[in-house]
Amino acid sequence: MKLSPSEENYLKAIYHLEQASDTGVTTNALAQRMETKPSSATDMVKRLAEKELLHYVRYRGVTLTNEGTKSALQIIRKHRLWQVFLVEKLHFHWDQVAEIAEQLEHVHSEELIARLERFLGEPDFDPHGEPIPSKDGTIKQTAKKLLAELKKNQGGVCVGVKESSPEFLQYLDKKNITIGTKIKVLGKEFFDGSMVILVGKDQSFISKKTAENLYVQTL
Amino acid sequence: MKLSPSEENYLKAIYHLEQASDTGVTTNALAQRMETKPSSATDMVKRLAEKELLHYVRYRGVTLTNEGTKSALQIIRKHRLWQVFLVEKLHFHWDQVAEIAEQLEHVHSEELIARLERFLGEPDFDPHGEPIPSKDGTIKQTAKKLLAELKKNQGGVCVGVKESSPEFLQYLDKKNITIGTKIKVLGKEFFDGSMVILVGKDQSFISKKTAENLYVQTL
DNA sequence: ATCAATATTTAGGTTGTGCTAAATAATTTT
DNA sequence: AAAATTATTTAGCACAACCTAAATATTGAT
Numbered sequence: 001m002k003l004s005p006s007e008e009n010y011l012k013a014i015y016h017l018e019q020a021s022d023t024g025v026t027t028n029a030l031a032q033r034m035e036t037k038p039s040s041a042t043d044m045v046k047r048l049a050e051k052e053l054l055h056y057v058r059y060r061g062v063t064l065t066n067e068g069t070k071s072a073l074q075i076i077r078k079h080r081l082w083q084v085f086l087v088e089k090l091h092f093h094w095d096q097v098a099e100i101a102e103q104l105e106h107v108h109s110e111e112l113i114a115r116l117e118r119f120l121g122e123p124d125f126d127p128h129g130e131p132i133p134s135k136d137g138t139i140k141q142t143a144k145k146l147l148a149e150l151k152k153n154q155g156g157v158c159v160g161v162k163e164s165s166p167e168f169l170q171y172l173d174k175k176n177i178t179i180g181t182k183i184k185v186l187g188k189e190f191f192d193g194s195m196v197i198l199v200g201k202d203q204s205f206i207s208k209k210t211a212e213n214l215y216v217q218t219l
Numbered sequence: 220m221k222l223s224p225s226e227e228n229y230l231k232a233i234y235h236l237e238q239a240s241d242t243g244v245t246t247n248a249l250a251q252r253m254e255t256k257p258s259s260a261t262d263m264v265k266r267l268a269e270k271e272l273l274h275y276v277r278y279r280g281v282t283l284t285n286e287g288t289k290s291a292l293q294i295i296r297k298h299r300l301w302q303v304f305l306v307e308k309l310h311f312h313w314d315q316v317a318e319i320a321e322q323l324e325h326v327h328s329e330e331l332i333a334r335l336e337r338f339l340g341e342p343d344f345d346p347h348g349e350p351i352p353s354k355d356g357t358i359k360q361t362a363k364k365l366l367a368e369l370k371k372n373q374g375g376v377c378v379g380v381k382e383s384s385p386e387f388l389q390y391l392d393k394k395n396i397t398i399g400t401k402i403k404v405l406g407k408e409f410f411d412g413s414m415v416i417l418v419g420k421d422q423s424f425i426s427k428k429t430a431e432n433l434y435v436q437t438l
Numbered sequence: 439a440t441c442a443a444t445a446t447t448t449a450g451g452t453t454g455t456g457c458t459a460a461a462t463a464a465t466t467t468t
Numbered sequence: 469a470a471a472a473t474t475a476t477t478t479a480g481c482a483c484a485a486c487c488t489a490a491a492t493a494t495t496g497a498t
């Protein structure tokens with residue numbers, strides 16, 4: 001089914017909200033996520049229900065149908081593949097790619113995505129460490145943990161972030177932390193959860209908040 | 220100025236019609252090119268005139284302003300760079316890229332295009348041999364001739380096509396002719412303009428019609 | 439120069455996607 | 469459980485981009 005960019009964006013948003021909350025998605029939450037008014041969300045939700053991409057019960061919110069979930073995963077797949085392209089091939093910084101990928105993901109062509117995937121070497125994860133759904137909708141899960149969960153002397157490789165605001169990504173950059181960076185916990189402060197860590201060959205101090213937004217794959 | 224995909228497509232069409240005819244562009248011609256109704260073309264033309272991208276005189280047609288021409292060239296630039304990407308990097312065949320490039324060209328990001336251009340090695344021509352406008356709107360001109368203009372024993376390199384229908388491009392493919400293919404005229408039939416040519420190491424017979432739609436750069 | 443044919447515009451409708459304001463349902467507080 | 473608060477929907481409007489049908493301007497033929 002060919003969907004409009006707007007319809008695709010709503011599907012994506014609903015999928016992510018479902019993942020985050022495990023319950024049905026309310027109109028309000030959806031409107032907030034889409035930065036629009038609840039009335040607009042209602043309009044769209046009705047149209048997507050009409051297309052059987054989601055179940056909608058008035059005043060009760062929505063859940064994606066199997067079809068809807070499949071569609072959402074395909075859009076996320078495109079988004080993440082384009083992000084890999086932008087970072088790996090065009091050497092964008094990982095905090096600059098979201099906006100552009102958001103446009104590229106709406107280009108309609110199965111063939112394009114298949115070839116792009118091959119060109120990129122069939123990556124499993126995007127530059128933020130998020131898994132890239134396969135063509136049939138399966139997702140590889142990482143054994144990723146929050147850095148905050150590591151104990152003293154444990155180490156890991158940075159595989160992604162929880163919050164991906166430009167500010168946070170730029171802050172990480174200043175600390176020389178990016179996807180693939182090896183990190184070891186040298187010390188952990190009980191009092192405020194802050195850590196002293198080893199990044200490459202340098203020591204660095206990070207707050208609890210930072211440690212709670214950085215995913216690592218333990219070694 | 221940020222334009223909608225539709226506005227961009229109209230600008231592109233007007234630019235091409237201007238190039239082809241050297242006169243102002245009529246509403247009818249524009250509507251035909253856009254595969255829409257004249258009334259729709261009128262609507263759009265008014266909006267573009269409002270934005271000072273073209274001069275519009277009722278019942279008299281339009282001409283692009285300097286601003287409009289600049290915009291059109293930027294869109295053409297994007298289109299052709301994406302076509303290079305699709306053919307060179309993703310190994311699409313040159314008859315499959317137009318439709319996808321038409322979508323990609325509407326992605327808004329200066330930075331993206333700058334980086335794409337660098338990634339592609341700053342090409343001067345697209346896979347159909349059409350020149351790629353530079354960032355400032357200048358166009359490299361080829362010394363290209365129609366194959367039909369060559370005399371016996373003259374040779375050249377295929378640099379593009381006049382008609383770029385999938386049928387014609389596929390036909391050329393069957394004859395092993397693509398951008399960069401060396402061609403030499405072995406014989407030319409006065410009667411019907413047909414030719415016997417050397418393509419690589421093999422002889423090939425082509426009609427006048429084919430020879431009139433194939434551009435070569437003479438050696 | 440007038441008339442017929444053609445080109446173009448205007449008027450008014452449709453669809454998709456947004457909005458605000460008002461109405462209604464659901465939830466929370468008391 | 470009723471009232472107050474919050475969430476959601478409905479009604480009605482707006483804009484971009486299309487459409488058809490009718491009106492008007494231009495062009496070409498006589």
